[in-house]
Amino acid sequence: MAVPGSADHITGGAAGRAGRPGVRDQGPAASRMAGRRALVSGGASGIGLATVRRLRAEGAQVVAIDRRPPAPELARETAAPFLVADVTRAHDVADAVTQASTLLGGPPDVLLNAAGIYRMRPLLELTPAEWDETLAINLRGSFLVGQAVAAALIDASLPGAIVNIASTAALVADAAEPTAHYNASKAGVIALTRQMAVEWAPHGIRVNAVCPGVIDTPMLRLMDDPVAGQAYLDSCVPLRRLGTAAEVAAVIVFLASDDAAYLTAVAVPVDGGSTAI
Numbered sequence: 607m608a609v610p611g612s613a614d615h616i617t618g619g620a621a622g623r624a625g626r627p628g629v630r631d632q633g634p635a636a637s638r639m640a641g642r643r644a645l646v647s648g649g650a651s652g653i654g655l656a657t658v659r660r661l662r663a664e665g666a667q668v669v670a671i672d673r674r675p676p677a678p679e680l681a682r683e684t685a686a687p688f689l690v691a692d693v694t695r696a697h698d699v700a701d702a703v704t705q706a707s708t709l710l711g712g713p714p715d716v717l718l719n720a721a722g723i724y725r726m727r728p729l730l731e732l733t734p735a736e737w738d739e740t741l742a743i744n745l746r747g748s749f750l751v752g753q754a755v756a757a758a759l760i761d762a763s764l765p766g767a768i769v770n771i772a773s774t775a776a777l778v779a780d781a782a783e784p785t786a787h788y789n790a791s792k793a794g795v796i797a798l799t800r801q802m803a804v805e806w807a808p809h810g811i812r813v814n815a816v817c818p819g820v821i822d823t824p825m826l827r828l829m830d831d832p833v834a835g836q837a838y839l840d841s842c843v844p845l846r847r848l849g850t851a852a853e854v855a856a857v858i859v860f861l862a863s864d865d866a867a868y869l870t871a872v873a874v875p876v877d878g879g880s881t882a883i
C-alpha cells in the first residue's frame with residue numbers, strides 16, 4: 607500500500623546556522639545526493655525517518671518501507687512515498703522493491719536497512735520465539751532487503767551503496783540491559799555487511815554499517831529511569847549525552863554518498879565515544 611506524502615517541504619536544513627563566527631555550517635549539502643534513488647526500511651520512525659529527511663534534503667528521491675505507515679503529518683512533511691511491508695517476509699520485500707523501482711524510475715541505488723526491534727529479556731528467561739522474532743527482523747530482514755536491491759542493481763548493471771544498521775550492542779555486552787538476542791542479531795548484521803561488501807564489490811556496490819550507541823528515538827529504553835540513564839551517560843559516554851537520530855542519519859548519508867567512494871565493509875560506531883572506554 608502506497609501512502610504518498612502531499613507536501614514538498616523539507617525541514618531541518620541549514621537555515622539559521624550560517625554566518626555565526628566560529629560555527630561550522632553542518633547543514634546538508636543541497637545536491638550531494640541529487641539523482642540518487644533511495645530506499646529506507648524502517649522509514650516511519652527514528653533513525654530511518656531522520657535518514658529519509660536527510661536524503662530528501664540532499665536531493666535524493668526516497669521511498670520508505672515500514673510495517674506500519676507513518677503518522678499522516680510525518681508523511682506530509684517528508685513527502686516521500688511509504689510502502690507498507692514486513693521485512694521478514696520475502697514476498698513483501700520483493701513487491702516493495704519492485705514498487706519502489708517503479709516509483710523511483712529505476713532500482714534503488716541507495717539502501718538503508720533500519721527496520722529493527724529491541725527487546726530486553728535475561729538470557730535464562732529468553733524464549734526461542736523471542737529469539738527468532740528479533741533475529742528475523744534485525745538480521746533476516748537486512749538480508750532479504752539487501753539481496754533484493756542488489757539483485758535489481760546487478761540485473762541493471764548499476765552501482766549502488768547499502769548501509770545496514772548494527773549497534774554498539776554487537777561490540778560490547780551490558781548486564782544492565784539484557785539483550786542477548788538483539789546483540790547476536792546486530793553482530794550478525796556486521797558479519798552480513800562484510801560479506802555483502804566483498805561479494806558485491808565487483809558489481810560496484812559498496813556495503814557499510816553504522817553502530818549507533820544510545821540514540822534518542824522511540825526504541826531507546828536507557829532513559830526509562832532518568833537518574834540511572836543520566837548516570838550511564840556521565841560515566842559511559844565520553845560526550846555525556848544521547849545521540850540524535852539526525853546525527854546518525856548524517857553518517858549514514860555520508861556512507862551512501864560518493865564522499866565515501868573508497869569505503870566498504872566497515873562498521874562505524876556513532877556512539878559519542880562509548881566503545882572507546
Ligand SMILES: NC(=O)c1ccc[n+]([C@@H]2O[C@H](COP(=O)([O-])OP(=O)(O)OC[C@H]3O[C@@H](n4cnc5c(N)ncnc54)[C@H](O)[C@@H]3O)[C@@H](O)[C@H]2O)c1
Pocket residue numbers: 647648649650651652653654671672673674691692693694719720721722723724743744747771772773774817818819820821822823824825826
Ligand atoms: N535508538 C537506539 O539507541 C539504537 C541504537 C543502536 C541501534 N539502533 C538500530 O537503529 C535502527 C532504527 O531504530 P530506531 O531507534 O530508529 O527505532 P524505531 O523504533 O524508532 O524505528 C524502527 C522502525 O522499524 C520498523 N519495523 C520494525 N519491525 C519491522 C518489520 N518487520 N518490517 C518493517 N519495518 C519494521 C518499526 O515500525 C519502526 O518504524 C534499528 O535497527 C535499531 O536496532 C538503534
